[in-house]
Amino acid sequence: MLYSVLIYDTESVIDALSEEEHKARLDRHLHFQDDPRDQQELGAVVKLMPTTTAVTLRGGPIEDTVLDGPFAETKEQLLGFYLIECPSLEAAVQQVKKLPLETGAVEIRPVAYFEGGNFKNGSPLVISDP
Amino acid sequence: MDPHWLSATLSAARPRVVAALFRYFRDLDEAEDCFQEASLRALRAWGERGVPDDGISWLIKVGRNIGLDRYRKQSRYVASEETEPVASDPETEYVAQLDAQDYRDDMLRLLFTCCHPTLPKPQQVALALKVIAGLRVEEIAKAFLVRVKTMEQRITRAKRALGQARISHDPPSSAERDERLKAVSTAIYLLFNEGYSAAAGEAHIRVSICEEAIRLARLLLRLFPTEAEIMGLLSLCLIQHSRHRARLDASGDIVLLEHQDRGHWDRGLIAEGSVLLEKALRKRQPGPFQIQAAIASVHAQARTAEQTDWAEIVRLYALLERVHPSPVVVLNRAVAVAKVDGPAAALSLLEPLEAKLSGYFHYHGVRGALLADLGRREEALAAFRLALTHGGTAAETTHIRQKIEELGANPVIPPPA
Numbered sequence: 001m002l003y004s005v006l007i008y009d010t011e012s013v014i015d016a017l018s019e020e021e022h023k024a025r026l027d028r029h030l031h032f033q034d035d036p037r038d039q040q041e042l043g044a045v046v047k048l049m050p051t052t053t054a055v056t057l058r059g060g061p062i063e064d065t066v067l068d069g070p071f072a073e074t075k076e077q078l079l080g081f082y083l084i085e086c087p088s089l090e091a092a093v094q095q096v097k098k099l100p101l102e103t104g105a106v107e108i109r110p111v112a113y114f115e116g117g118n119f120k121n122g123s124p125l126v127i128s129d130p
Numbered sequence: 131m132d133p134h135w136l137s138a139t140l141s142a143a144r145p146r147v148v149a150a151l152f153r154y155f156r157d158l159d160e161a162e163d164c165f166q167e168a169s170l171r172a173l174r175a176w177g178e179r180g181v182p183d184d185g186i187s188w189l190i191k192v193g194r195n196i197g198l199d200r201y202r203k204q205s206r207y208v209a210s211e212e213t214e215p216v217a218s219d220p221e222t223e224y225v226a227q228l229d230a231q232d233y234r235d236d237m238l239r240l241l242f243t244c245c246h247p248t249l250p251k252p253q254q255v256a257l258a259l260k261v262i263a264g265l266r267v268e269e270i271a272k273a274f275l276v277r278v279k280t281m282e283q284r285i286t287r288a289k290r291a292l293g294q295a296r297i298s299h300d301p302p303s304s305a306e307r308d309e310r311l312k313a314v315s316t317a318i319y320l321l322f323n324e325g326y327s328a329a330a331g332e333a334h335i336r337v338s339i340c341e342e343a344i345r346l347a348r349l350l351l352r353l354f355p356t357e358a359e360i361m362g363l364l365s366l367c368l369i370q371h372s373r374h375r376a377r378l379d380a381s382g383d384i385v386l387l388e389h390q391d392r393g394h395w396d397r398g399l400i401a402e403g404s405v406l407l408e409k410a411l412r413k414r415q416p417g418p419f420q421i422q423a424a425i426a427s428v429h430a431q432a433r434t435a436e437q438t439d440w441a442e443i444v445r446l447y448a449l450l451e452r453v454h455p456s457p458v459v460v461l462n463r464a465v466a467v468a469k470v471d472g473p474a475a476a477l478s479l480l481e482p483l484e485a486k487l488s489g490y491f492h493y494h495g496v497r498g499a500l501l502a503d504l505g506r507r508e509e510a511l512a513a514f515r516l517a518l519t520h521g522g523t524a525a526e527t528t529h530i531r532q533k534i535e536e537l538g539a540n541p542v543i544p545p546p547a
Contacts, residue, residue, distance in 0.1 A: 012142040012352070013135075015345055021134050052351045052364070053405045068409070069355040075184075102135040103181065 002043060002111040003092045005082040009104030010075060011050055025100050032098040036084045043083030043114065051077050076104055083111065139181055140169050140189075144264045145349060146233075147189045149240040155197055156299060158243070158261055158289055164200075168193035234353050235301050241350070242310040245317030248295050253288035255321045260285055262349075263342050273339050274324070311354065315363050315419065318346045322367045327523070340371050361410035362419030368403035369426040372396040384525035388435040400430045418454040421446055440469035457486040465496055473503040491522040495530055502537060511539050 017025070036042040051070040058065050070077060086092040092108050099106055144165060151161035168189045182188050244257040256274070259265045265273075271281035302310060325339030347364040354360055376394035379385050407423045425446045432438040447463035460483055468476035477500045480493070487493035498513030514534050518527060531541035 010139075010142065012349070013138050015348060016138040016141040017134070018138075021138065049402050049405065050348065052348065052355060052361075053402060053409065055409060066412075067356075102132045103139065 001088070001092075002083060002085050002114055003089075004107075004109045004111050005084060005092075005096055005099075006078060006107040006109060007080050007082075007099070007104070008076040008107065009079055011077050011079070013103060014079070028098065028100050032082075032095070035095070036082075041085035043085065043111075043116075045082055047080040048078065079104075083114065133177075136173060136176060136181075139176075139185060140172060141264055143186050143189055145237060145240065145262050146186050147193060148261060149236040150190045151193050151197065152240050152243070153236050153299065154194055158292065160197060161193075162261060164193040164197045165189070167196045232301075235307075237349075237353055238302070238307065238310050238314065239297070239299065241314040241346075243292060243297050245314050246292060246295055246297065247313055249288050249291055251317075251320055253284055253291070254317045255324055256281060256284050257288045258317060258321060258346065259339075259342060262346065265342070273336060311350075311357065311360070314350060315347075315360060318343050318350065319363060319367070319419070321346070322370070326370055337374055340367070340374065343367060344371060356413075358410040358413040358415040359417040359419050361406045362417060362421075362423045365403040365406040365410065366419055366423035366426055368399045368406070369423060369430050372399035372403065372430065383528075384523055386525060386529060387429065392433060395430065400427075403427065404430070416449070416453065418450060421450040421453065425450075438469070440466050444470055457483045458490075458492075461487060461490075461493055461496060464500075468500060468503070473500040476500050477504070489520060491517050491520040491526065493517075494520060495522070495526070498530070498533065502533065507537055511537055 033042060033045060054068075054070045056067045056069065056071045058067060084092070084095065086095060089108070089110075096106050096108060147168070148161050148165050151164050152158060155161055155164070171192055172185070172189060176182070176185070241258070241262065244261050245254045249257070252274075256270055259270045259273075260267065267281050267285065268278050270285075271278040274281065276284075298306075322340055322343035325336040325341075325343060344364070344367050347360070347367050351357070351360045351364050372395050373387070373390060375396065376390040376392065377384055385391075403423065404427055407420065407427055410420050411424075425443055428439050428442050428446070443466040444463060447459060447466055451459050451463065460479060464476040464479040467479060477497070480497055480500070483493065494513045494517035498510045498517060501507075501510035501513055511534060514530050514537075517530050522530065534541040
């Protein structure tokens with residue numbers, strides 16, 4: 001089964017972390033990625049920009065509107081997600097326990113349909129900060 | 131619970147909680163002290179049981195009760211009904227009743243108080259770092275390269291001045307809200323520039339000031355997510371800050387923009403800044419921060435200094451001049467005009483600025499470079515020498531001395547007779 005691993009936390013708290021703590025957090029993410037990567041069970045690694053960069057389109061009776069900010073104002077925000085292949089929910093839960101979980105929440109949601117897409121900047125499919 | 135996370139949670143909560151306590155007590159020291167005490171209690175309680183669902187409300191309630199207790203103790207013998215503070219029932223769930231607008235007004239009041247226009251600029255930035263960002267006085271003193279005692283005095287003086295400034299605690303009108311937003315945005319940019327325009331050798335310390343300014347800009351934008359100018363402010367700070375690793379050479383000296391290794395620019399920051407700018411421009415409410423961010427973005431897009439789209443920069447400076455007339459903006463436009471239309475056109479833009487900018491390092495530096503390009507050697511040398519008498523960072527003065535050498539003259543200024 002392909003699972004999405006949706007990472008939620010409070011942006012302002014993440015923002016208050018020191019550089020060392022950010023690094024420690026990143027190390028745990030890299031550790032999380034190791035096994036799925038080796039076993040070729042890593043579908044996607046996605047880190048989102050802060051919610052302040054988002055706009056939300058809403059349908060309305062007269063015309064669609066483009067609103068600033070994320071879809072919902074919540075205490076915790078979606079910060080990023082993974083797609084990983086796991087043999088069972090239990091295995092997914094065990095795998096996700098490698099992620100930093102001191103605050104926030106990680107939602108594991110099975111994927112109903114997935115298509116890798118058709119992406120002109122293909123191989124290797126990586127967009128990152130230097 | 132991990133102490134790092136606890137402390138990050140507390141510093142993230144700080145602006146919100148101090149803002150609410152400031153609303154109750156109308157006194158910065160009291161608000162800060164009660165937040166401090168509430169945080170200590172939180173460390174004990176949350177360390178064992180974890181952070182409650184709404185940690186911010188918890189801190190506000192506890193902080194408020196601490197303040198009320200103190201007040202009761204102090205006024206045991208003189209208490210009368212008139213002097214009893216705000217609400218008599220300490221359990222009132224005030225926090226739950228706050229709607230989003232009150233929350234924004236609370237925060238904006240605190241930000242505006244710290245950046246109050248009657249305070250001198252250095253006091254504004256010091257106070258913002260102390261009260262909102264929660265930096266210790268020692269940290270702020272170190273960042274500004276002054277003695278701890280000096281910084282303590284600066285903050286005390288600022289707080290005393292605020293006591294006399296009489297800041298309204300009523301909900302602001304929309305015009306007042308705009309005015310407050312503008313003052314706060316300006317102060318945040320000022321803080322950013324404090325870090326950005328550091329002199330040589332200090333620059334590495336001052337990166338932290340830029341980061342605090344960016345944090346404050348993020349906070350402000352989260353509060354007012356639809357304000358185009360705040361998007362512009364954050365965008366501008368992010369794009370400027372993207373160069374921070376390229377701005378220092380191996381010996382810690384500042385490298386000018388045209389000589390920077392663009393491979394060291396932080397593409398992640400540039401990407402976020404560009405997205406914010408694009409989002410802001412869609413709203414069609416141009417303002418000085420958006421235009422400056424657009425200029426920074428043009429530089430960021432150029433893979434080499436030679437590929438810079440100077441014609442676009444000329445247009446943007448002309449636009450900036452219209453919304454925010456200033457001789458320094460004209461000076462910057464002249465630099466861009468020189469790249470597009472040549473030194474003579476740029477020089478004619480400078481002439482009317484003489485009276486206003488004759489005490490300004492960059493004015494003489496730019497003028498000297500233009501005169502040198504036109505082959506007017508003696509005038510160029512005179513302008514460069516004038517520049518050297520008007521400050522400039524180490525990198526900038528080195529640059530000017532090189533120019534003087536290129537003209538075959540002695541870069542060491544003769545001491546005044």
